[in-house]
Amino acid sequence: xxxxxxxxxFSHDGQFFAHCGIDGKLKIWETATNRLKQxxxxxxxxxxxxxxxxxxxxxxxxxxxxxxRKKGIMEEVEQKGIIVMGSxxxxxxxxxxxxxxxxxxxxxxxxxxxxxxxWSANNGLFTAADDHYIIEWNMKENGxxxxxxSGKAKVTALEVTQDGKSIISAERxxxxxxxxxxxxxxxxxxxxxxxxxxxxxxxxxxxxYLISGASDDRYLSIWSLDETKNDKCSAASLxxxxxxxxxxxxxxxxxxxxxxxxxxxxxxxxxxxxxxxGRSKPLKPTLTIAVASDGNQKDAxxxxxxxMAKLIENGKLLLAYGSYINLxxxxxxxxxxxxxxxxxxxxxxxxxxxxxxLITKVKAVITEDNVEYLVPGATNTTTKRNRTSSAGSxxxxxxxxxxxxxNVETNSTGKIPLKGTNMIQLLMQGLNSKDRTxxxxxxxxxxxxxxxxxxxxxxxxxxxxxxxxxxTMLQGKTYxxxxxxxxxxxxxxxxxxHLISHPDIGESLSPILxxxxxxxxxxxxxxxxxxxxxxxxxxxxxxxxxxxxxxDDTLLVYQDADSSDxxxxxxxxxxxxxSDENWEGISDQEEQNENDKSIIFKEEDDxxx
Numbered sequence: 001x002x003x004x005x006x007x008x009x010f011s012h013d014g015q016f017f018a019h020c021g022i023d024g025k026l027k028i029w030e031t032a033t034n035r036l037k038q039x040x041x042x043x044x045x046x047x048x049x050x051x052x053x054x055x056x057x058x059x060x061x062x063x064x065x066x067x068x069r070k071k072g073i074m075e076e077v078e079q080k081g082i083i084v085m086g087s088x089x090x091x092x093x094x095x096x097x098x099x100x101x102x103x104x105x106x107x108x109x110x111x112x113x114x115x116x117x118x119w120s121a122n123n124g125l126f127t128a129a130d131d132h133y134i135i136e137w138n139m140k141e142n143g144x145x146x147x148x149x150s151g152k153a154k155v156t157a158l159e160v161t162q163d164g165k166s167i168i169s170a171e172r173x174x175x176x177x178x179x180x181x182x183x184x185x186x187x188x189x190x191x192x193x194x195x196x197x198x199x200x201x202x203x204x205x206x207x208x209y210l211i212s213g214a215s216d217d218r219y220l221s222i223w224s225l226d227e228t229k230n231d232k233c234s235a236a237s238l239x240x241x242x243x244x245x246x247x248x249x250x251x252x253x254x255x256x257x258x259x260x261x262x263x264x265x266x267x268x269x270x271x272x273x274x275x276x277x278g279r280s281k282p283l284k285p286t287l288t289i290a291v292a293s294d295g296n297q298k299d300a301x302x303x304x305x306x307x308m309a310k311l312i313e314n315g316k317l318l319l320a321y322g323s324y325i326n327l328x329x330x331x332x333x334x335x336x337x338x339x340x341x342x343x344x345x346x347x348x349x350x351x352x353x354x355x356x357x358l359i360t361k362v363k364a365v366i367t368e369d370n371v372e373y374l375v376p377g378a379t380n381t382t383t384k385r386n387r388t389s390s391a392g393s394x395x396x397x398x399x400x401x402x403x404x405x406x407n408v409e410t411n412s413t414g415k416i417p418l419k420g421t422n423m424i425q426l427l428m429q430g431l432n433s434k435d436r437t438x439x440x441x442x443x444x445x446x447x448x449x450x451x452x453x454x455x456x457x458x459x460x461x462x463x464x465x466x467x468x469x470x471x472t473m474l475q476g477k478t479y480x481x482x483x484x485x486x487x488x489x490x491x492x493x494x495x496x497x498h499l500i501s502h503p504d505i506g507e508s509l510s511p512i513l514x515x516x517x518x519x520x521x522x523x524x525x526x527x528x529x530x531x532x533x534x535x536x537x538x539x540x541x542x543x544x545x546x547x548x549x550x551x552d553d554t555l556l557v558y559q560d561a562d563s564s565d566x567x568x569x570x571x572x573x574x575x576x577x578x579s580d581e582n583w584e585g586i587s588d589q590e591e592q593n594e595n596d597k598s599i600i601f602k603e604e605d606d607x608x609x
Contacts, residue, residue, distance in 0.1 A: 008246075010310045011055045011081055014318050016097065017308075018083050020050040021324065024514045026083070028097060031318060031329040038100050041510055048089040049514050056082050056119040058139070086114025088517060090129055092137075109135045109144055113521070116155050122164035123179065128155035134169060136179075148182045151175070159198035161208065161225070170195035174212060176225065188223050190234055192216065199249045200225070203256050203276055209235070211260060213244040219282065220244060220262060222274065236274060237282045242266045250311040259311060267291075267305025269319065271334055287334050291321045291343045304345065423454040431465045439469060444483055448490075455490045460498055466491065467508045474515050488512070 007020040016037070017029045028038040057079045082103065083095040090110035096103040112130035119125055125137045128150060138145040153171035160167050166185065167177045174188040174195060191214035199211040208225040218241065221234040242264035250259045260272040262285075270285035291304040306321040312331065322328045328345075335341050423442055430438035445451065458466070470491075473484035492499065499505050 007050055007053055008308055009054055009083075010308065010318070010320075012057060014310055014312050016055075016081065017320055017327075017329065018053060018055070019324060020053055020085065022049070022514055022518065024049060024510045026050070026085070026095065027324070028083075029327060029329065031320075034327070034329055038097070040095065040100070041506070048087040048091065049517050050085045051088050051113050052086045052115060052117050054084050054117040054119055056084055056125060057121070058082055084117055084119070084125060086117055086127060086129075088113045088521060090114060090131075092127060104142055106137055106142055109137070109147075116158040116169075118158035118160055118167075120160035120164055123160055123167075126158055126160065126167060128158055128169060130154050134158070134167075134177075146182070154194075156194045157196060157198040157212075159200045159210070161200045162202045163208075168198055168200060168210060170198055170212065172214075174198075174210070174223070185227055186230070188212070188221075188234075189232070190221055197244065197247045199247055201249050201251055201258065203251055203258070207276060209258070209276065211247060211249055213247055213262070216243060218242060220247065220260065220272075235276070238262070238270075238272045238274070239282045239284055240264055240270055242268075246308045248309060248311045252315075259315070261309055261311050261317060263306055263309050267303065267307075267321075269306050269309050269317070271317075286339075287336055287341060288339060289317070289319075289332075289334065289341045289343065291319070291345060294344055294346055423450060424457045427454060427466075428459070428462060431462055431469070443469065443473065443487065444480075446483070446486075448486065451486060451490050452494075455487070455494045458491075458495070460495075463491070463495055463498065463502075464505070464508050467512065471508075471511050471515070474512065 008018070010017055010031075015031060017031055018026065019029075020026045024041055026038075026040040027036060028040075029035065030037045059079055081097045083097060085093045085095060087093065090112055092106035092109065092114060093102055094104040094106070095101075110127065110129035110131055110133065114127055114129045116128040117125070123136065124139055124145070126134060127137065128134045132150050132152065132154070133147055134150045134155065135144055136146040137143070150169055151171065151173075153173075155169045155171055157170040158167065165179060167179055169175050169177065172189075172191055172194060174191075176185040176187070177183070178185055188210070191212065193215040195212055195214045197211075197213040200208065201211070202208045210223040210225055211220055212223065213220045218239065220238040220240075222236040222238070224231065224235045238260060240262060244262040245265055246263045248261040250261075251257070252259065256276070258272075258274040258276060260274065262270045262272070264270065267290075269289040271287040271289070272283055273286045274283060289306075291306060293302045293304055304321050306319055307324075307327075308320045310318045312318050316331050316333055319330050319332060320327060321330075330343075332343065423445075426438055427442045429435070430442060442454075466487075470484045470487055473480040499509075
């Protein structure tokens, strides 16, 4: 799914700000008054979450019943703002801001998630999707004007040049297309991640530039849109400390200087001034703007993130900061006397204080001391309670949960209560009091029979609170999501008739549908990853089996004796002792032979004499 900045945009004149969140609600603010003007749920028409949106302006045809003005007076063409929303299922919805209703839908164009939108007053609307196609739409007939293949990768950004003769698409590689021939004029390479923003700007009649930013890149690249050149490197680069989430560009008419406003992921605004004069070194921001809130302690500053900004007339900036629950818009004049400009605002602090005051005005529930807790299924006693004896005797939460436990075997009547009856009592008590301990004891169960019995006895008025709790569980980790899915399956199957007939049930089901669609989008990628991991592990196990087979097929195995074994040591001692005895015997025999020879020689000498 596209990131959250893809579902956020300013109108062309800066009067409105639109955002569509994961809950499927389209919210439109009026920037001049900081007022939430409209709130709409497009999922009832899209049946799928919004993936990307943009603003377009459509000319309003003058009514034939109006009186014609005098000749010589130029009639101003009225325009109305329309929000174009691309969905995950490939459908494109047109939302009329003035009428606060859907005014049209573009179908049968894309077969998968819409990933990029762009609008040109001369050419109209262009869209790109996961099906690797770019479509030029005919807005008058709600049909397709032209359609062509974008490549093998997913297009994540689109931009039409100001002359209307070409369009630029971006994956990791940026492609410059000729609209008339649908052929690639040039390609630009230099980003390692997916390109998230494209801004084409014309300095003069003969000079045009393209500013691109990508995910996980801490810089913006400036490319020269010149067909005669074939530069492999960008003309300039704008460096930042973090990834750029939104980019706004403006050219001053006096000196043809390019102003670039970039909002980083950390929530800071960087202003760059670039004079197109050939290649240059990486440029650092001329001014950095940050919004902070003064804390209770001295010298303590809390940074407020800036979500989006836009360059408007007279060199001013329109900032949107805070949170989507409490969004603030402000027009500021940049101060270039220093490199960093801090805006200290205290409105958010006051808003929090007002909320705390409202919370303190809520009256707390007063519980008397003479309260008696009964075992589920027990009949109510008619005897009067002794207030003096029961005063001050209040059971702790642990004992109350044990008394209300659904593992009670018998009750006062001697009958065994059903487990579903006990569970529904605990569930109703947890939903009314919003006690997390009771809700966790009830909801975190794996017994399907207990879940069916509990849902079957569930009152109608408890369906909506239960859906909210299950939606919270779906947003958690794997185990809570699995348990919540079992409850949702049983709830929808059992109370389908009530869910269909209830007029406001869509508000409760839309967040759940958005979460399910968001998780289903990841199923394909996870399946691919699982297949690749299985392939690698299969190859590893196959190699191991081959090695084991080769070891089993050997004809002879030689094993060297261990030096620490006592057997060889004893044999060595025996061999040494045996060799010593033989040596002594051989030496004695040689001495005896020499003595015999000497005696024989002596006898021969005597005989000769």
